[in-house]
Each structure stands twice: as structure tokens, then as C-alpha cells.
Amino acid sequence: MNPNFIFRLATLILLLLLCRLPFAIAQQVTEPIDPVCKMKVSDERFTYTYKGKIYYFCSQNCKQSFVTAPETYLSGQTAACLPAMPDYADSVNTGLIQQDNLKGSPRRTVCQSFGDDYIKIDYGAPGVKDRVIWGGLVAYDKVWSGGAHNATKLTLMGNAVFGTKQELLGGEYALFFIPGKDSWTIIVNENFNQHLADDYEQQKDVLRINVKPKKMKQAVQRLTYDISLNPKNSREGILSLRWEKLSIELPFKMID
Numbered sequence: 001m002n003p004n005f006i007f008r009l010a011t012l013i014l015l016l017l018l019c020r021l022p023f024a025i026a027q028q029v030t031e032p033i034d035p036v037c038k039m040k041v042s043d044e045r046f047t048y049t050y051k052g053k054i055y056y057f058c059s060q061n062c063k064q065s066f067v068t069a070p071e072t073y074l075s076g077q078t079a080a081c082l083p084a085m086p087d088y089a090d091s092v093n094t095g096l097i098q099q100d101n102l103k104g105s106p107r108r109t110v111c112q113s114f115g116d117d118y119i120k121i122d123y124g125a126p127g128v129k130d131r132v133i134w135g136g137l138v139a140y141d142k143v144w145s146g147g148a149h150n151a152t153k154l155t156l157m158g159n160a161v162f163g164t165k166q167e168l169l170g171g172e173y174a175l176f177f178i179p180g181k182d183s184w185t186i187i188v189n190e191n192f193n194q195h196l197a198d199d200y201e202q203q204k205d206v207l208r209i210n211v212k213p214k215k216m217k218q219a220v221q222r223l224t225y226d227i228s229l230n231p232k233n234s235r236e237g238i239l240s241l242r243w244e245k246l247s248i249e250l251p252f253k254m255i256d
Helices: 003-028 060-068 070-074 088-093
Strands: 046-050 053-057 107-114 117-124 152-157 159-162 166-168 171-178 184-189 205-211 214-230 233-255
Touching: 046 060, 053 060, 060 070, 088 214, 107 214, 107 233, 117 214, 117 233, 166 205, 184 233, 205 233
Parallel strands: none
Antiparallel strands: 046 053, 107 117, 117 152, 152 171, 159 166, 159 233, 171 184, 184 205, 214 233
8 A cells, every 4th residue: 555645544534633622622621600609601701800710600790799709709608698788779768868860770689698598689779760660660460570671680599488388499580570559479480681571481480479569658769679587587588679668578488
């Protein structure tokens, strides 16, 4: 057999193997893990370089949380949620700012830890601004995002029971509502990555709970979510939405 032919054939085989090598390596590389929410990241839309290493995030919110306190997340000491810093909405709600002139709805986060578990709500906080809210800006009997801009996001680290007996496994969800004059429906949905409720699909609901709205004497000017604990059981509490003169409350209990 011609030596030149053998050499060319061997060279061609080597080139083919070298071309396949990057694909083989890529197949072995696992998807990066978001250091904030611990979810797998399937794209590179949200990245941040810290101390020469690139970190990947599933959302802008997770990225911003990491940028604020990278060592906290890298050390794994995030079970005790980072306390929310006083912001514009707090100043409006407490009366420190008398006239709410801010255009837009600032993004806010509330988080409560339960040992190694936690519940976190990420939402846009619109203002009342002399508008009719219930039955006006927010229509009755229609799905509402529970905030402004992106859908309200519920992050559950650990499992919990909401309402009476509806169990929810740990993960990231969207929180929606159907307001009514006498009764509200609280919805937990799989699709949190959407604008308001534009892409809401009922078949992606994980659970629905009916509650009665409660009237408040003092108006809350900027929409606010709170997580309060049961003083008799530190793994039980109430997740509440307060805006204008209504409060929507959802009891929960963290479970093993």
C-alpha cells in the first residue's frame, strides 16, 4: 500500500477526532448552578465575574442578589435570608415621604428563613397615587400578577403547606391572584418568567386557594408583601399582600 496514502488517511482520521473532541467535552460539562437559588442555568443571559471566576444566574434578580453579597452566597450562609434594606416604598408607607412622585414600580424582595429553609417573594411595588385600585386599576374576576412589571416570583427553599392542606414542593413559582369583591383566589403557577400575567396559562397552576380579603383602617400606599411568623411555632406563619386598604393573608407551614 502506498505510504503516502496511509499517511493521508491517518491525518484525516486524526483531524476528525480533533473536530469531535470539543463536542465530547461539551457533552460532559454539566449545566452551571445558580449560586443564589441553586437552580440549573441553561443559558448565559445573566453572568457576573467575581475574583476571576464567571458565575451564571437564572434571572437578573438572582444576579443582583449575588452582586450585593457574593461572599455570603459562596459561603453557603444564605439560609438566614438577607434582611431587606429600607427603601423608597417603606418611606412612602411610613409617611416619611408625604408625596409619592416616583414614576414606575420599584422591585422589592421580602425573605424569611426557617433554619435551612426559606420563603422569598420578589415583586414590583406600584403606588396608589389617588387611583381607584380594586375594581379599577386591578379588575375584579380577572387574573392579576400581584405587582407590577415582571410576574411576582415565589421562591420556596424547602417544602410547605399553604392554606389548610395544599402542599407545595420547593422551587420557583409565579404568584397570581383573582380579586373579587368578597373572595379572592390565590394562584401558584409554574411560569414565573413572564411579564405581568401576559403568558399565564391555567394548566400550569400548581395550586389554588380561596381566601377572604380583610379591610384595613390605614391605607398602604405602595404595594407590600410581608411574611410574619407564628410566635408559638417558628415554622408557621402568614404570607400577606397589603395595598390600599385591603390585606390578603395566606397561612403556611414549613414541612420536612
